[in-house]
Amino acid sequence: MSAAPGLERPQVVSHAQQALNYTVFDCKWVPRSARLLCLGSAARGTGLVQLYELRGARLELLREIEKPKPIKCGTFGATSLQQRYLATGDFDGNLNIWNLEAPEIPVYSVKGHKEIINSIDGVGGLGIGEGAPEIVTGSRDGTVKVWDPRQKDTPVANMEPVQGESKRDCWTVAFGNAYNQEERVVCAGYDNGDIKLFDLKTMSLRWETNIKNGVCSVEFDRKDINMNKLVATSLEGKFHVFDMRTQHPTKGFASVSEKAQKSTIWQVRHLPQNRDIFMTSGGSGSLHLWKYEYPAQRSKKDSEGAEMGVAGSVSLLQNVTLSTQPISSLDWSPDKKGLCVCGAFDQTVRVLIVTKLNKI
Amino acid sequence: MPLWLREHRWHQTPAAVFLSLPLRGARATPANIFCSERYLKVSIPPFLFEAILYAPIDDTNSTAKIGNGNIFFTLYKKEPAMWDSLTLENADKEKLQHIRENAVLKAQQKAREETEAKKATQEEHKKYALEATMKLEEAERKRIEDLKEKERQKVTEELELWRNQQKDADKYKSIQKEGELHQEIGQLKERRSEKITKTRIPNEGTSKTRPKPTKGCHGSCSIFLPNAKEEELPAPRSAATIKVNFTPRVFPTALRESRVAEEEEWLHKQAEARRTISADLSELEDLKEEEKNPDWLKDKGNKMFAMGNYLAAVNAYNLAVRLNNKLPLLYLNRAACHLKLRNLHKAIEDSSKALELLTPPVPDNEEARVKAYVRRGTAFCQLELYTEGLQDYEAALKIDPKNKNIEKDAEKIRHLIQGTMQCS
Numbered sequence: 001m002s003a004a005p006g007l008e009r010p011q012v013v014s015h016a017q018q019a020l021n022y023t024v025f026d027c028k029w030v031p032r033s034a035r036l037l038c039l040g041s042a043a044r045g046t047g048l049v050q051l052y053e054l055r056g057a058r059l060e061l062l063r064e065i066e067k068p069k070p071i072k073c074g075t076f077g078a079t080s081l082q083q084r085y086l087a088t089g090d091f092d093g094n095l096n097i098w099n100l101e102a103p104e105i106p107v108y109s110v111k112g113h114k115e116i117i118n119s120i121d122g123v124g125g126l127g128i129g130e131g132a133p134e135i136v137t138g139s140r141d142g143t144v145k146v147w148d149p150r151q152k153d154t155p156v157a158n159m160e161p162v163q164g165e166s167k168r169d170c171w172t173v174a175f176g177n178a179y180n181q182e183e184r185v186v187c188a189g190y191d192n193g194d195i196k197l198f199d200l201k202t203m204s205l206r207w208e209t210n211i212k213n214g215v216c217s218v219e220f221d222r223k224d225i226n227m228n229k230l231v232a233t234s235l236e237g238k239f240h241v242f243d244m245r246t247q248h249p250t251k252g253f254a255s256v257s258e259k260a261q262k263s264t265i266w267q268v269r270h271l272p273q274n275r276d277i278f279m280t281s282g283g284s285g286s287l288h289l290w291k292y293e294y295p296a297q298r299s300k301k302d303s304e305g306a307e308m309g310v311a312g313s314v315s316l317l318q319n320v321t322l323s324t325q326p327i328s329s330l331d332w333s334p335d336k337k338g339l340c341v342c343g344a345f346d347q348t349v350r351v352l353i354v355t356k357l358n359k360i
Numbered sequence: 361m362p363l364w365l366r367e368h369r370w371h372q373t374p375a376a377v378f379l380s381l382p383l384r385g386a387r388a389t390p391a392n393i394f395c396s397e398r399y400l401k402v403s404i405p406p407f408l409f410e411a412i413l414y415a416p417i418d419d420t421n422s423t424a425k426i427g428n429g430n431i432f433f434t435l436y437k438k439e440p441a442m443w444d445s446l447t448l449e450n451a452d453k454e455k456l457q458h459i460r461e462n463a464v465l466k467a468q469q470k471a472r473e474e475t476e477a478k479k480a481t482q483e484e485h486k487k488y489a490l491e492a493t494m495k496l497e498e499a500e501r502k503r504i505e506d507l508k509e510k511e512r513q514k515v516t517e518e519l520e521l522w523r524n525q526q527k528d529a530d531k532y533k534s535i536q537k538e539g540e541l542h543q544e545i546g547q548l549k550e551r552r553s554e555k556i557t558k559t560r561i562p563n564e565g566t567s568k569t570r571p572k573p574t575k576g577c578h579g580s581c582s583i584f585l586p587n588a589k590e591e592e593l594p595a596p597r598s599a600a601t602i603k604v605n606f607t608p609r610v611f612p613t614a615l616r617e618s619r620v621a622e623e624e625e626w627l628h629k630q631a632e633a634r635r636t637i638s639a640d641l642s643e644l645e646d647l648k649e650e651e652k653n654p655d656w657l658k659d660k661g662n663k664m665f666a667m668g669n670y671l672a673a674v675n676a677y678n679l680a681v682r683l684n685n686k687l688p689l690l691y692l693n694r695a696a697c698h699l700k701l702r703n704l705h706k707a708i709e710d711s712s713k714a715l716e717l718l719t720p721p722v723p724d725n726e727e728a729r730v731k732a733y734v735r736r737g738t739a740f741c742q743l744e745l746y747t748e749g750l751q752d753y754e755a756a757l758k759i760d761p762k763n764k765n766i767e768k769d770a771e772k773i774r775h776l777i778q779g780t781m782q783c784s
Contacts, residue, residue, distance in 0.1 A: 010512060011508065013508070013511060013512050013515060015512075015515070015516065015519070032526065032529075032530075033526055033530070034519075034522075034523040034526055054519070054523065055523075056516075056520065057516060131593075131594060132595070132596060132597065133593070134597075142426045142604075142606075146597075148596035148597065150596050154599055155599065156596055156597035156598070156599050156600075157597065157599070157600055157601075157602065157603075158599070158600075158601045158602070159602065159604050159745075160601060160602075160604060161603070161604050161605070161606065162603045162605055164602065164603075165605060165606060166606075167606075168606045168609065169614070181594050186595040190606065191605065191613075191614035191615065192606060192607055192609040192614065192615045192617045194606055194607050196604065200597065200601055203600040203602055204602060205602060205604070210607045212615065212617050212620075213614075213615055213616055213617050214614030214615050214616065235614060235615075235616050236616055236617055236618060244660050273643050335526070336519065336520070336522050338515075339519065353515045353519070354513075355511055355515055
């Protein structure tokens with residue numbers, strides 16, 4: 001690779017890193033600040049929340065909170081900008097919402113699931129979008145539940161297996177299509193390769209498909225717009241980008257898939273400032289930065305006259321290998337374009353800067 | 361006998377000796393000249409010139425010029441002195457020989473040393489070249505690193521700037537909040553004073569708890585705001601459940617494309633094993649233990665056959681086959697029953713199945729195979745398919761040539777065939 005053209009592409013620059021003495025499962029930026037949270041499990045089987053501040057090229061630990069059960073995932077998606085409460089799911093199936101200033105007692109707590117909560121997402125908070133703030137959790141017990149922090153103990157929506165059906169682990173959940181107060185969808189990915197799209201306005205299953213490999217992560221490019229694109233990553237190094245604007249009655253949504261590497265793709269995260277750029281993190285410790293290009297026509301008519309979507313193409317902008325262990329969590333900063341944090345199973349959290357994103 | 365060249369001319373200075381040697385028409389090349397410290401020889405067959413020099417010379421620096429039918433030697437003396445003569449006159453043969461040999465040896469040694477020196481210099485050159493390339497590459501790498509470093513620094517600076525902005529923004533916001541808070545408290549107090557009869561809002565107490573000036577107000581001001589905000593937010597959704605069906609998967613592990621083939625195979629084998637073990641559980645529940653044993657059933661079948669109760673024998677064999685469909689003897693015996701019952705097609709089927717199971721053909725199952733062939737042959741003949749029948753009988757004969765019965769029957773069939781052919 002000659003120097004000149006190589007340096008025109010976005011570069012992933014490692015800005016700071018921090019070695020931790022516990023396993024980190026999720027890392028999130030605190031909105032409107034240069035602070036980040038690391039959630040994980042300490043060796044003695046308790047949960048840890050650590051708050052770091054980015055100072056110069058170092059991460060400084062501001063606060064450490066220990067909880068009885070290891071914490072798997074967290075989100076700020078459903079809180080207001082002033083409150084900035086953290087919602088977490090832990091290994092025991094409890095959903096808790098914490099005020100980080102007073103973390104001894106949770107603001108909201110419910111034993112939502114019988115088994116570990118694998119994934120959590122929030123919508124309606126942070127000044128993004130409209131509608132009630134809601135939190136969705138997906139668990140190994142095969143259910144996906146939507147919670148409203150104002151309603152105690154019972155979920156406002158429950159997607160559970162039919163009676164007698166054997167359950168599959170739900171590995172990932174995401175909100176989308178929340179462009180007005182009534183509309184909302186939840187997308188869930190399961191370990192048998194199922195992706196299901198639930199419409200919360202009509203309380204029904206809107207679409208389902210199977211991508212032949214366990215689904216590790218799903219994300220809409222934006223939660224608060226008419227659903228545009230959905231990226232689903234899976235085992236065996238594949239990911240699929242679905243064009244969600246046109247739903248065909250039998251064929252569903254059009255998609256393009258890419259096989260990036262031999263190992264599992266653990267996470268996908270879209271850049272908050274540009275919804276066509278997303279980053280995938282892999283089991284080989286690598287990060288790939290992708291750009292989606294729309295086709296000339298996003299929909300066309302098929303032989304019976306029904307509208308069918310046309311998928312575009314995906315191109316690789318940059319890739320970098322940071323670690324030998326899987327990078328299990330990734331988060332872009334909503335305030336500074338290109339700033340992101342990733343946590344890997346080598347017990348390190350890294351702050352990275354992706355340059356030249358303005359030129360794309 | 362070489363021709364000696366003696367017409368040489370020489371003259372000397374204290375440092376060197378100059379020797380001129382006419383060549384009488386012969387052509388000389390550097391290979392013909394041999395020179396060492398004390399010995400000089402020019403050999404152009406058939407001409408020969410040699411000289412044992414008076415004193416040692418420096419043979420590396422001495423030169424010889426070939427041209428104009430002449431060789432012109434410039435020999436530099438080791439010790440600057442005037443020589444009495446060019447050669448040692450009074451040297452006897454032995455000494456000459458000795459000196460010659462020495463000279464040769466010395467020349468060889470010199471040659472060796474020269475090659476070694478050459479090698480050494482070559483290696484030096486290679487090393488130098490390598491180091492030079494390494495330096496170039498290093499420089500290139502450094503250049504790229506520098507570029508990257510510059511990027512990094514630029515970005516870090518931007519980040520710092522942004523962070524400071526954030527801090528300032530935060531501070532500013534918190535100051536604003538305090539201001540608003542005071543306003544709110546003022547407003548609420550006014551409102552409360554109006555609604556004295558309404559239920560008391562116990563918020564006043566909490567407004568006093570403001571432990572930290574900057575952060576704490578976030579917590580407490582939210583207690584005021586939700587009353588206003590909640591009117592804007594829609595009510596929580598009415599609870600509902602969506603029932604979900606999953607794509608069926610037998611294994612509890614996640615689905616991976618690369619493992620699908622393995623999994624299919626495993627399932628297939630499991631299905632096979634289960635089928636043979638418990639064919640139809642509901643029916644078998646009525647039977648006693650021994651009746652579930654294929655061997656016991658076979659024996660029962662054999663007894664029935666012996667008694668002439670062919671239908672019962674067939675039933676026994678059927679059940680045995682359901683339990684274990686890999687025993688050739690069951691098919692064999694059932695074929696015999698069918699023959700007796702004149703179910704010829706079934707007899708053929710069963711004998712064929714028995715033969716299939718009796719592969720590989722080894723001496724152990726000779727008897728069984730013979731029986732199978734014979735039975736099938738009989739069935740064919742009774743169906744008047746004599747050629748096929750004959751084939752089977754001949755196969756049986758091949759296995760067991762000594763069996764008279766089979767021979768006889770084979771003969772009969774042949775006659776029958778020939779007979780029919782003659783008629784038609």
